[in-house]
Amino acid sequence: MRLYEYQGMELFRKYHIPVAPGFLITNLKELKNKNPNRSKPRGIFNLNWELIMPQQAAGYYTQLRNKKIPQEVVVKAQVLVGKRKKHGLIQRANSENVMEVCKNLFDKKTDYPIKKLWIAQMENILREYYAALTIDRITKKYIFLFSKKGGIDIEELAQKSPRDILTFSFFSLKELLMLFNEKIKLKKSEGGIKKQLRKIIQNMFTLMQQKDCTLVEINPLILNEKQRLIAADAKIIIDDNALYRRDFPQQEEYKTILEQEAAIQGLAYVELDGDIAVIGNGAGLVMASLDTISHFGGKPASFCDIGGGTGADVMEKALDISLRKRVKGLLINIFAGITHCDQIAEGIVHYKKRKNIKIPVVVRMIGTFEEKGKAILEQAGIQVMNNMEKAAENIVQVSTNDKSITRKGK
Numbered sequence: 001m002r003l004y005e006y007q008g009m010e011l012f013r014k015y016h017i018p019v020a021p022g023f024l025i026t027n028l029k030e031l032k033n034k035n036p037n038r039s040k041p042r043g044i045f046n047l048n049w050e051l052i053m054p055q056q057a058a059g060y061y062t063q064l065r066n067k068k069i070p071q072e073v074v075v076k077a078q079v080l081v082g083k084r085k086k087h088g089l090i091q092r093a094n095s096e097n098v099m100e101v102c103k104n105l106f107d108k109k110t111d112y113p114i115k116k117l118w119i120a121q122m123e124n125i126l127r128e129y130y131a132a133l134t135i136d137r138i139t140k141k142y143i144f145l146f147s148k149k150g151g152i153d154i155e156e157l158a159q160k161s162p163r164d165i166l167t168f169s170f171f172s173l174k175e176l177l178m179l180f181n182e183k184i185k186l187k188k189s190e191g192g193i194k195k196q197l198r199k200i201i202q203n204m205f206t207l208m209q210q211k212d213c214t215l216v217e218i219n220p221l222i223l224n225e226k227q228r229l230i231a232a233d234a235k236i237i238i239d240d241n242a243l244y245r246r247d248f249p250q251q252e253e254y255k256t257i258l259e260q261e262a263a264i265q266g267l268a269y270v271e272l273d274g275d276i277a278v279i280g281n282g283a284g285l286v287m288a289s290l291d292t293i294s295h296f297g298g299k300p301a302s303f304c305d306i307g308g309g310t311g312a313d314v315m316e317k318a319l320d321i322s323l324r325k326r327v328k329g330l331l332i333n334i335f336a337g338i339t340h341c342d343q344i345a346e347g348i349v350h351y352k353k354r355k356n357i358k359i360p361v362v363v364r365m366i367g368t369f370e371e372k373g374k375a376i377l378e379q380a381g382i383q384v385m386n387n388m389e390k391a392a393e394n395i396v397q398v399s400t401n402d403k404s405i406t407r408k409g410k
Contacts (some may be wrong), residue, residue, distance in 0.1 A: 001238045004078045006118045008234025015207040017200050017218075018230045022120030024078070031102055031119075072122035073098060077105050079112035081256075082273055083153065089114075092122065111256040111271065111325075123230060128220035130154055130165075131201060132235075133208050135215075141169040142208075144176060144201070146184065150220035173205055196229045197221075212242030262321045266314075267304060269321055274299025276399055277322040279315075280333040281306050289333045292389055298396035301327045309338040315347030319355075329360045329399030333388060336367025345373035349380040360398040364391035 003011070006024045013019055025031050075098065077089035084090045088108070093101040102117055130150035134143050146166045149157060158165055166183060170176045180201060186194045204216045217235040224230055255263065262269030268283065272290075276298050280286035283305050290300045302325060306318045322330065334344050348363065363384045365373050377384045385391040 001240055001243060002080050003234075003236045003238065004080065004116070005076060005234050006078055006116065008236040009118070009231070011207060011211065011236060012231050012234055015203045017203050017207075018196075018228060019234075020120045020123055020230055020232060022118055025102065025117050025119065026115060028099060028103060028106070031099060073119050074122050075101050075105060076118045076120070077108070077110075077114045078116035078118055079110065079114060081110075081112055093119075111258060113257070120232075123222055123232065124225040125220075125222045125232075126225060126227075127223040128232075129197075129223070129229075130157075130217075130219045131197070131204070131221050132215065132217035132219070133201075133204050133213075134217075136169060139169060141171060142176070142205070143167060143169050144180070150218075150222075154219065173202065176205055177202065192227060193223060193229065200229060200231075207236075211236075212239045212245075213237060214239050258321055258324060262304070265317050265321070267306060267318055267321060269305075269318075270303040271325065272300050272302055274301045275326075275328040276300055276395055277302045277304070277325070277327045277330045278333070279304045279306060279318050279322055279330070281308055281310065281335065281339050285333055285335055289331060289388065289392060292392035293331065293396060296393045296396040298329075298392070298399065301325055311340070311343040312347030312350065315344050316351045319348070319351045323355070323357070323359075327359060329362070329395045330357075331391060331395045332361070332363045332365075333391065334363070334365045334367065334373075336365070336370065336373075339367070340369045341365050341367055341373025342369040342376060343373075345376035348382065349376055352380060352382065360395060362391050362395040362398070364388050 006022070009019050009022060072092060072094050075091050075093050077084060079089060081087070081089075087110070089105065089110070091101050091105065098119070102119075105117055106114055108114055127148075128150035130145070130147040132145045132154070134145070135141075136143050144167070145154070147154070147157065147164050149161075149164050154165070168179050168183060170179055177198065180198055184194060184197070200218075200221070204218075207213065208216045213236055215235065215237040218231045218233065219235065220232050222230050222232045256271050258271060259269055274293075276293055278286055278289045278293065278300050280289055286303050286305050290303060293300050302322050304318050304322050306314050319330075332344075332348065334341060336344070344365070345363075348361075351357070352361070361382050363377055363382060364386065365377070365384055366386055374384045383394070385394065
């Protein structure tokens with residue numbers, strides 16, 4: 001389960017990872033009511049910091065009296081989606097226009113309903129870093145990632161400039177700190193920064209262990225004008241298998257509108273950030289399809305598992321959900337046991353004719369009534385293949401070239 005940013009920030013605060021002062025609102029009235037004590041100066045920063053960040057309240061009011069408090073904030077929509085800034089879901093505001101900015105974000109039409117906003121103090125940024133801890137399930141080790149180029153998509157950075165990301169695996173906190181001291185290279189003048197970073201990473205690891213996290217990520221980890229490192233964002237994923245012993249409520253609202261509709265129809269569907277939709281029968285098969293597409297340089301747009309023993313009607317529902325999002329291609333991967341390939345093929349062909357699909361479609365199909373299913377697809381001009389790797393490679397190529405699929409499969 002992925003946590004919202006504000007939940008991650010609260011965990012960071014509890015584990016002594018520095019964060020910028022901030023507060024949560026669920027409607028505009030809450031923003032208006034953030035000034036309960038009128039004896040204190042008004043303005044966007046005259047807020048209930050004692051309730052929000054108690055340890056920072058004293059310093060905050062000192063700044064107010066000295067009139068040194070900045071008048072800018074950053075307003076962040078609390079949705080579980082990447083690249084929020086790119087999609088206009090993170091905006092700057094000041095004491096004059098913060099109400100308007102918040103209203104516009106609440107009213108913004110997105111796949112994820114915007115029900116909460118996190119409003120944080122704007123920091124003067126000197127530098128941005130990236131720091132994360134995750135788990136390698138194959139080697140059964142923890143992984144630490146660090147980059148001096150924070151604030152951007154780490155996957156894009158890994159593709160364009162992999163040398164800018166330091167990565168190492170470890171078993172224990174002792175090994176983590178030893179490798180950190182050995183591998184993190186900063187200038188002598190940055191000794192204070194390295195000391196702060198070491199403490200933050202140590203606390204991130206403690207958080208990870210105590211809360212059963214599979215990912216703890218800070219991007220960006222900023223260096224402000226006071227030479228302090230501050231977490232400007234929080235991405236935390238809790239192991240679903242450990243939720244029974246954690247006090248986090250199940251977050252149904254994190255699902256997109258399409259994900260919620262798919263769940264009602266009995267489909268396991270997850271929206272992703274790419275442009276190639278993927279449908280299959282079985283979660284493991286779909287996950288393997290996603291990985292194979294990524295291996296060949298493609299980016300999956302969605303995950304859709306139709307389950308076993310399903311027929312043409314369920315296939316059409318899956319297509320309807322998966323293709324509402326604008327995509328450049330579609331890969332369907334069917335390994336039929338109790339599922340019948342001919343019924344799946346009939347659903348694909350019927351939907352293609354009904355909706356006049358123009359994007360490339362590649363089907364990998366083997367199993368029960370395989371030959372009948374392939375014949376139905378080939379007669380409709382849909383490419384069908386036996387090999388998953390070749391099918392994934394093909395859909396990546398044709399989606400990039402934006403060509404329609406009319407050739408017969410291999």
